[in-house]
Amino acid sequence: METELDFAAVQAIIANNAGKIEALIDSYVDKKEQLISLLQDIQSEFNYIPQDVIIRISQKLEIPLSQIFSVATFFKAFSLKPRGRHVITVCLGTACHVRGGQRLVDKMARTYQLKPGETSPDERFTLETANCLGCCALGPVVVVDGKYESQVTPDKLDKILKKYD
Amino acid sequence: MVEQLKKSQDKRLTTVRELGQLRQSIISNRDTSRVTVSVCGGTGCRAMGAEDVVDAFSEEIEKKELPVKIEFKETGCHGFCERGPVVVIGPRKIFYQKVKPQDVPEIIDETVLKGKIVRRLLYTDPATNQEITYESDVPFYKKQTRLILGANGEIDPSDIEQYIVAGGYTALSKVLTGMSSEQVISEITRSGLRGRGGGGFPTGRKWQSCRVAKNDIKYVLCNADEGDPGAYQDRSILEGNPHSVIEGMIIGAYAIGSNQGYIYVRNEYPLAVEHARTAIAQAEEYGLLGDDILGSGFSFHVTINKGGGAFVCGESSALIASLEGKLGEPKAKYVHMSEKGLWDRPSLLNNVKTWANVPLIINKGADWYTKIGTAGSKGTMVFSLVGKINNTGLVEVPMGITLREMIFGIGGGIPNGKKFKAVQTGGPSGGCIPESLLDTPVDFDELTKLGSMMGSGGMIIMDEDNCMVDVARYFIEFLKGESCGKCTPCREGLAKLSEILDRITRGKGNPEDITTMRDLAEVLDIGALCALGRTAANPVLSTLRYFKDEYTAHIIDKKCPAHVCRELITYSIDTEKCTGCGVCARVCPTKAVTGEKKQPHVINTGLCIECGACFDGCKFGAVVRS
Numbered sequence: 001m002e003t004e005l006d007f008a009a010v011q012a013i014i015a016n017n018a019g020k021i022e023a024l025i026d027s028y029v030d031k032k033e034q035l036i037s038l039l040q041d042i043q044s045e046f047n048y049i050p051q052d053v054i055i056r057i058s059q060k061l062e063i064p065l066s067q068i069f070s071v072a073t074f075f076k077a078f079s080l081k082p083r084g085r086h087v088i089t090v091c092l093g094t095a096c097h098v099r100g101g102q103r104l105v106d107k108m109a110r111t112y113q114l115k116p117g118e119t120s121p122d123e124r125f126t127l128e129t130a131n132c133l134g135c136c137a138l139g140p141v142v143v144v145d146g147k148y149e150s151q152v153t154p155d156k157l158d159k160i161l162k163k164y165d
Numbered sequence: 166m167v168e169q170l171k172k173s174q175d176k177r178l179t180t181v182r183e184l185g186q187l188r189q190s191i192i193s194n195r196d197t198s199r200v201t202v203s204v205c206g207g208t209g210c211r212a213m214g215a216e217d218v219v220d221a222f223s224e225e226i227e228k229k230e231l232p233v234k235i236e237f238k239e240t241g242c243h244g245f246c247e248r249g250p251v252v253v254i255g256p257r258k259i260f261y262q263k264v265k266p267q268d269v270p271e272i273i274d275e276t277v278l279k280g281k282i283v284r285r286l287l288y289t290d291p292a293t294n295q296e297i298t299y300e301s302d303v304p305f306y307k308k309q310t311r312l313i314l315g316a317n318g319e320i321d322p323s324d325i326e327q328y329i330v331a332g333g334y335t336a337l338s339k340v341l342t343g344m345s346s347e348q349v350i351s352e353i354t355r356s357g358l359r360g361r362g363g364g365g366f367p368t369g370r371k372w373q374s375c376r377v378a379k380n381d382i383k384y385v386l387c388n389a390d391e392g393d394p395g396a397y398q399d400r401s402i403l404e405g406n407p408h409s410v411i412e413g414m415i416i417g418a419y420a421i422g423s424n425q426g427y428i429y430v431r432n433e434y435p436l437a438v439e440h441a442r443t444a445i446a447q448a449e450e451y452g453l454l455g456d457d458i459l460g461s462g463f464s465f466h467v468t469i470n471k472g473g474g475a476f477v478c479g480e481s482s483a484l485i486a487s488l489e490g491k492l493g494e495p496k497a498k499y500v501h502m503s504e505k506g507l508w509d510r511p512s513l514l515n516n517v518k519t520w521a522n523v524p525l526i527i528n529k530g531a532d533w534y535t536k537i538g539t540a541g542s543k544g545t546m547v548f549s550l551v552g553k554i555n556n557t558g559l560v561e562v563p564m565g566i567t568l569r570e571m572i573f574g575i576g577g578g579i580p581n582g583k584k585f586k587a588v589q590t591g592g593p594s595g596g597c598i599p600e601s602l603l604d605t606p607v608d609f610d611e612l613t614k615l616g617s618m619m620g621s622g623g624m625i626i627m628d629e630d631n632c633m634v635d636v637a638r639y640f641i642e643f644l645k646g647e648s649c650g651k652c653t654p655c656r657e658g659l660a661k662l663s664e665i666l667d668r669i670t671r672g673k674g675n676p677e678d679i680t681t682m683r684d685l686a687e688v689l690d691i692g693a694l695c696a697l698g699r700t701a702a703n704p705v706l707s708t709l710r711y712f713k714d715e716y717t718a719h720i721i722d723k724k725c726p727a728h729v730c731r732e733l734i735t736y737s738i739d740t741e742k743c744t745g746c747g748v749c750a751r752v753c754p755t756k757a758v759t760g761e762k763k764q765p766h767v768i769n770t771g772l773c774i775e776c777g778a779c780f781d782g783c784k785f786g787a788v789v790r791s
Contacts (some may be wrong), residue, residue, distance in 0.1 A: 076474025093394030136551035137246030141627030148212030
């Protein structure tokens with residue numbers, strides 16, 4: 001878990017939300033099996049799953065740390081690193097692939113030095129890829145912070161991303 | 166009656182009769198002269214701006230004091246995603262496509278108030294160049310049998326009463342008032358319904374084995390972890406008509422004796438999750454779900470679980486592991502899940518489409534259902550036609566229709582005058598079917614014979630510009646990433662296959678690679694733990710079977726005939742055709758294109774990364790790929 005993150009800042013965020021985190025974990029005491037759902041809740045709160053929170057879950061729910069860590073790393077939806085202010089998801093489903101989706105990933109590497117799963121040093125963007133977002137008529141599709149952009153070309157991608165800083 | 170019910174805080178229906186009365190009263194209180202305006206609110210149309218169109222309608226309707234009564238609704242996906250946002254004006258179902266917010270005042274003034282057609286919003290059939298006014302005349306819809314998808318365009322999925330008016334929960338009423346669990350299962354068995362998730366297992370038989378399994382607690386599960394890239398029909402059904410799935414699940418639960426159900430839905434489908442949640446809450450409020458359903462004494466609860474974004478979780482044992490909060494790893498199936506499934510209890514898992522078929526079969530009867538489809542595959546199937554096709558969208562057809570009819574009749578053929586090359590069916594583990602086999606009727610068994618499969622109904626159309634070796638590489642790369650890594654044949658076999666295909670597409674393949682790939686395919690088939698691994702070599706095998714010449718071209722001639730594989734192509738500029746407009750130089754990411762304005766440009770091959778941006782950008786066809 002190598003991150004370039006400002007630990008002090010993260011600790012502060014967690015400290016400020018300690019009550020919320022405790023309450024969230026407490027609400028799962030009787031339903032330990034819904035670990036994935038708990039991790040989803042944590043992630044939607046913090047945009048990622050902080051290490052300290054994993055430890056706290058382990059202590060409170062008496063789930064081995066290894067198990068939580070394995071679940072959190074197995075599923076693509078979870079991130080153990082802080083993500084950028086804007087999350088860019090490039091769809092690489094088959095329909096987007098045949099229409100040139102990969103070129104958008106190449107473009108991100110070229111122009112923004114971002115590979116899938118990476119966050120830019122200024123924390124502006126996180127690049128993710130999806131296997132299919134299910135709007136194949138619009139391919140190649142890119143989603144930025146939940147907003148769907150259709151028939152995106154490398155050129156158009158630049159224009160779209162300018163709107164986010 | 167409706168007023169009474171509406172006024173009362175408690176909307177709970179306590180008998181089947183009350184449900185019938187509610188339906189009747191809503192229908193009789195309706196203003197028959199009303200005009201209906203349905204805006205498609207599926208994910209596809211939303212991405213094209215449907216929400217702004219909805220807002221524009223709401224504003225406009227509020228602003229103007231309209232002399233006619235309008236029933237305005239945002240419905241589920243209409244299926245014709247290529248033409249979104251789609252607006253349909255009833256009762257005559259005038260079909261408007263690519264509607265923008267600024268078109269809304271005109272639609273209200275002209276069509277809603279005066280009954281006149283706004284011609285520029287009509288769909289023009291590219292085949293005949295004719296403008297088409299009514300939805301039912303659009304060739305895309307005309308040739309379909311929309312049993313499952315039909316209601317999507319009619320009802321607002323966030324309003325249970327609209328589902329009830331459309332005949333919703335009548336199948337449940339029928340079951341609760343006069344059918345034993347045996348009778349329900351017998352009806353499903355006789356209908357010949359087969360699992361729509363891809364396996365095609367007879368649904369009735371699955372239900373029966375779950376019913377006879379001895380345990381006090383049983384579970385009913387809905388697989389909405391639609392991971393196949395290029396397939397989105399489950400999303401569309403759950404978004405557009407969630408109650409049909411829930412009603413199917415309640416009937417299934419009644420048949421096997423279960424009181425708890427789960428819908429396992431992909432994390433990537435936020436709207437489907439939202440609509441399913443609303444539907445469950447409303448069904449509970451109306452006494453159609455929860456304790457003592459319609460006063461029958463039968464109780465059934467449904468919970469939604471969001472997946473964590475792993476393709477393998479569509480596999481039954483991995484899905485169950487994930488529901489239990491564990492890693493989504495498949496298990497060897499020594500014991501069938503109808504005996505030991507979720508938390509080691511009997512579990513009935515069906516796909517979204519299978520569940521949505523259930524109310525239909527109960528309502529209309531198995532005899533009616535068996536008249537649709539082929540000898541071995543009954544009913545309709547929902548396909549997603551995507552890729553290089555004119556009419557991208559969701560298509561529901563009777564089993565047995567030919568691939569040609571589907572691609573050219575409904576799909577409108579290939580765009581830009583390109584030539585059809587292959588259709589890929591069955592998701593990543595499916596296969597590619599060539600032009601020569603397009604007259605094959607589509608059903609579970611026929612597709613398997615061709616070395617492909619039905620899967621969950623994705624159909625990705627490819628044209629002459631798609632390289633089949635690259636397609637095989639893409640799928641193997643996909644599966645390699647999604648392999649859970651538990652069993653060695655899948656983990657290592659796919660890594661090796663991916664490495665070989667990558668090499669071939671870079672012009673570094675050798676003739677023995679073909680033999681090695683076939684060997685690996687055999688190992689996967691025999692040795693892998695779950696269906697993901699066992700079928701994982703299909704993309705390689707089917708492309709080798711039908712497109713061997715493309716492999717030969719890559720391996721022997723070091724050429725990519727479709728000009729896709731970057732390391733095997735070069736770009737140059739035809740100085741005769743080049744007008745010096747400078748577009749290529751502007752779009753080039755590596756500044757490899759240079760030239761004076763209005764003078765022919767040149768590409769510096771040393772700098773060129775073969776991204777194709779100049780090729781796509783040139784309006785004069787001056788960039789040449791070779």
